[in-house]
Amino acid sequence: MYWDESVESLSRSELDALQLHRLRHMVERVSNYSFYHKKFADNHISASLINSLKDIRKLPFTTKQDLRDHYPYGFLCVPKEQLVRLHVSSGTSGQATAIFYSRGDVEHWAELMARCIYxxxxxxxxxxxxxxxxxxxxxxxxxxxGAERLGLLTIPAGAGNSKRQIQLMKDFGTNVMHIIPSYALRLQDIMKEAGIHPRRDLKLRIAYLGAEPYSQEVRRRIEEFYGVRAYNSYGLSEMNGPGVAFECPHQLGMHIWEDSYFAEIIDPVTLEPVPEGTIGELVLTTLHREAMPLIRYRTKDLTRFMPGDCPCGRAHRRIDRMQGRSDDMFIIKGVNIFPIQVEQVLMNIPEVGNNYVIVLQRENNIDTMIVRVEVNEKIFIEDMRHLQRIQKKITHDLRSELLLTPQVELVEPHSLPKSEGKAVRLVDQRSL
Known part of the structure; x- marks a missing residue:
């Protein structure tokens, strides 16, 4: 049941004590280095202020902009000679950010991932x-x-080249896979075209999904088609990468590995903690990071703490699937909307395909929202009345969910742009 029983089986009180000890040590460490040295000195902050876990609120937040402003080496807490790994963000929304790893960081990351997979x-x-x-x-x-640490035969297939992915699955009997949800949906279409039936032709039984927000309805489609149990995974490069939180077999939320991370959920506007069970922005503090520890990092990811205890017996707190990012929200006619709300509606309609896009436009100073949706090919070609009924149903269901009426356009299968990386679900053309 446990990969690392010494931490996975800790009681709540034992976890709290471990977190407080590691938090005080982490605050003391970062106080001597670069960004936090000045930040803490200016605000008269020291480890002596941390006498309970609630005292973390005395510490300042760290933001993505802080990482950008101090790029590339401004957050290092070890000499450069101790660094063995670098990851860099894409920088598509601004200056890139650099994340550094010591040998100990890489080893601990592998242990966390082995724990998740096991x-x-x-x-x-x-x-x-x-x-x-x-x-x-x-x-x-x-x-x-993580897979190699656990002893799995590991195929580093990478993204794309779908026909080869399928062939690798068939040749080597792949039964565990890690895949971006939107690519799992695309690969599903490719398998259908090739006459591949995973439940009959492949040996898949476990899938790990992550890297982008997705709905429960998407998970259901993936599980039904591939014949797998699909597990939610959460991580971000600033915290190492994947392995921050993961689902156990009960699939009742993702356990945050609290021996390595301290989690808070705050109101992104007031910056105050929200009640348990309320959706807010996830804030994370590293407790076991050598090269580049971060204090109260605002992830921008929206989730909630799951109330109650997990039947698996782990006391590590659970968070819900990501509802999106606070900066993904868009406003149309005064209504706040997240793309995942649209997905939840669409994926509940059997005739809808696996691809859609939301297009925002502005005409005569009026914002409009267009939802383009791929539908079943047979319906699109042969049954115009059925097509009209589907269009009306989608419009009705979206209006009920969003409290406004978008323009719905039904399109042929495979006609919308596809990506083998993260799906682009929102195209905002209002500033063009």
Missing amino acids: MTGARAGDTFQNLTGYGLFTGGLGFHY
Whole structure:
């Protein structure tokens, strides 16, 4: 049941005590270095202020902009000679950010990932196929090292080249895979076209999903088609990468590994803690990081703490699936909308395909929202009345969910742009 029983079986009081000890030590460490040295000195902050876990609120937040402003080496807490790994963000929304790792960081990351994978039932002797990107993207390497640490036969397939992915699955009996949800949906379409039936032709039984927000309805589609149990995974490069939180077999939220991370959920506007069970922004503090520890890092990811105890027996707190990012929200006619709300509606309609896009436009100073949706090919070609009924149903259901009426356009299968990386679900053309 446990990969590391010494920490996975800790009681709540034992976890709290461990977190407080590591938090005080971490505050003392970062006080002597770069960014935090000045920040703490200016605000008269020291480890002596941390006498309970609630005292973490006395510490300042760290933001993505802080990382950008002190790029590349401003957050280092070890000499450069101790660094063995670098990951860099894409920088698509601004200055890139750099994340550094010591040898100890890489080893601990592999241990966390092995803990996650073991928890779901994967064991030495299984064949693991990693269908996500390597290189500067942390997702591929994180799962790779965790799977190898556990003793799985690991196939570093990387992203894309769908026909080869399928052939690898068939040739080597892949039964565990890591895949971005939107690519799992695309690969599903490719398998259908090729006459591949995973439940009959492949040996898949476990899938790990992450890297982008997705709905429960998408998970249901993936599980039904591939014949797998699909587990939610959460991580971000600033915290190492994947392995921050993971689902156990009960699939009742993702356990945050609280021996390595201290989690808070705050109101992104007031910055105050929200009541348990309320959705807010996840804030994380590293407790076991050598090269580049971060204090109260604002992730921008929206989730909630799951109330109650997990039947698996682990006391590590659970968070819900990500509801999106606070900076993904867009406003149309005064209504706050997240793309995942649209997905939840669409994926509940059987005739809807696996791809959609939301387009925002502005005409005569009026914002409009267009939802383009791929539908079943047979319906699109042969049954115009059915097509009209589907269009009306989608419009009705979206209006009920969003409290406004978007323009719905039904399009042929495979006609919308596709990506082998993270899906682009929102195209905002209002400033063009």
